[in-house]
Amino acid sequence: MPEIHIAGRQLSLPPGSNLLDGLLTAGVKVPSSCRAGHCQTCLLQNSQPLAPDDPASSSLSPEQQADGWLLACQCQVSHDLALTHFDPxxxxxxxxxxxxxxxxxxxxxxxxxxxxxxxxxxxxxxxxxxxxxxxxxxxxxxxxxxxxxxxxxxxxxxxxxxxxxxxxxxxxxxxxxxxxGICHYDPEWADRPLLLLARGTAVGMLHAVARDALKQGHTGGITLIVWQRSDASGYWHQPLTEWAAAHPGVSYLTTNDNSGDQLLRQTGLVPRNAMALVCGSPAFVERQRKPLFMSGLARRQILDEAFIGSQ
Ligand SMILES: Cc1cc2nc3c(=O)[nH]c(=O)nc-3n(C[C@H](O)[C@H](O)[C@H](O)COP(=O)(O)OP(=O)(O)OC[C@H]3O[C@@H](n4cnc5c(N)ncnc54)[C@H](O)[C@@H]3O)c2cc1C
Ligand code: FES
Structure with a gap:
């Protein structure tokens, strides 16, 4: 069985088992949150870089990979590892x-x-x-x-x-x-309609994307749509209303889970050449794909970021 050295301990874990689960079960503390390879809180450093296509490190930067970093939640144990914790x-x-x-x-x-x-x-x-x-x-x-x-x-x-x-x-x-993360503005979209769909706290980062687009001279129009749980629950409504009113070419709309799909199907709201950025809970992100596809957007026109939390 592969041997794992970490924090002065030596463990044997079954081949194919999940490294994070194995370490936690053995009582080794490893921080974690999403368990889906997105948050990078379960980083551990191996004494050797992993193979370039190893799923435990393939989503990390080339510098991190060269330094032997891996994501414990994405690591299937297959050989011996000599690991060090990430020290912020x-x-x-x-x-x-x-x-x-x-x-x-x-x-x-x-x-x-x-x-x-x-x-x-x-x-x-x-x-x-x-x-x-x-x-x-x-x-x-x-x-x-x-x-x-x-x-x-x-x-x-x-x-x-x-x-x-x-x-x-x-x-x-x-x-x-x-x-x-890929949910940021690209100046190549300058003359294309930009559609920003946010739920919950994703409104903060997508508003920043919109401000970045304006700063970079975006001319294609920006529509920010915020999903609220109820009319009373939307935070930051007033500042966004004032910001949109001050910028020609910017529209700010609010909706909710019941009427959001219908809104997206409204003629003209999702032009075929639009770029759509969708951010919020995993369920929200998943749900917006269908109405966007139905409006004629291709997969490459939709970028999303799911705010995956601990279960
Ligand atoms: C790429 C990425 C970007 C993110 N950006 C943001 C952001 O800008 N703003 C933001 O507020 N969050 C964001 N999140 C989500 C955030 O990281 C998690 O919600 C985080 O777990 C909260 O930490 P906590 O310690 O407060 O709660 P934890 O201790 O992690 O969780 C405790 C309990 O709270 C509940 N909970 C925690 N997170 C969630 C969730 N996301 N959905 C539903 N229930 C939950 C669960 O019941 C959980 O058991 C992002 C996540 C990812 C992966
Ligand atoms: S990347 Fe491993 S717990 Fe989030």
Missing amino acids: QHSALPAQISGLTRLADDVLELRLQPRAPLRYKAGQHVSLWLDENLGRSYSIASLPQEGELVFHLRLYPQGAFSQRIQHMDNGQTLYLSGVS
């Missing part, structure tokens, strides 16, 4: 909290001042770490030239990160790692 204090970028504002009872705006400039595009996501055991993915709702990094965080009553972050103060330090 050593390998991630420190950032000080510069603002914590409630946008709704269960939504927190977090502002961070990174210690060094971070290379990212509005709409991409990072792992935010409170310590070596607690990291979560959040999407960036700011533009690089704005200096501060902004995030919209849904607060869950049982959420480990939710419960700690809301009691932190300005000046305290978090750590950022793993900028990734």
Whole structure:
């Protein structure tokens, strides 16, 4: 059986078994959240790089792969591994909290001042770490030239990160790692209609994508549609209404799960040459595919990001 060396321990795990499950069952602490290869909180470093097509590392950057990083949740054990934990204090970028504002009872705006400039595009996501055991993915709702990094965080009553972050103060330090994600503006879309579909806290990052598009001279028109649980539950409605009114070529609409499909089928709302960015819960993202396909969009015209949380 393959042998796993980690944190001074040596374990034997059955070939083909899941590395994250095996380590947790053996009592080795490994942070995790999505278990789907998206959040990068289960990063471990092997002493050797894995094969380039190994699913445990194929979604990581070439630099991460060359350094032997792998995602434990995506790793099927097949050979011996000598592993080290990811240490955010050593390998991630420190950032000080510069603002914590409630946008709704269960939504927190977090502002961070990174210690060094971070290379990212509005709409991409990072792992935010409170310590070596607690990291979560959040999407960036700011533009690089704005200096501060902004995030919209849904607060869950049982959420480990939710419960700690809301009691932190300005000046305290978090750590950022793993900028990734495809839901960002591409200047090649300049003259194409841009359709942004958001549910819940995804409104923050898609509004940042829209602002980025305008900054880069987008001329094809922008439609931001926000799905709300009910008329009363939408946060940030007033600022978005004012922002849309101030920008010719921008439309801002709200809808809900009952009428959203119908809205998307309205003639002219989804032009055939549009680019659609869809972000929110996994169920929401999945549900929008059909009406978008029915409106004539091809797969390559739809980019999505599912906010997968812990189960
Ligand atoms: C690529 C990516 C980008 C993301 N961007 C954002 C973002 O910008 N803003 C944001 O608010 N979230 C975002 N998320 C989701 C966020 O990372 C998770 O919701 C996270 O698990 C919350 O951490 P927590 O410690 O507060 O809750 P956890 O301790 O992880 O979970 C505790 C409990 O809360 C509930 N819960 C947690 N997350 C979810 C969820 N997503 N859906 C339903 N129930 C849940 C479950 O009951 C869970 O058992 C993103 C996720 C991914 C993968
Ligand atoms: S990538 Fe492994 S838990 Fe999210």
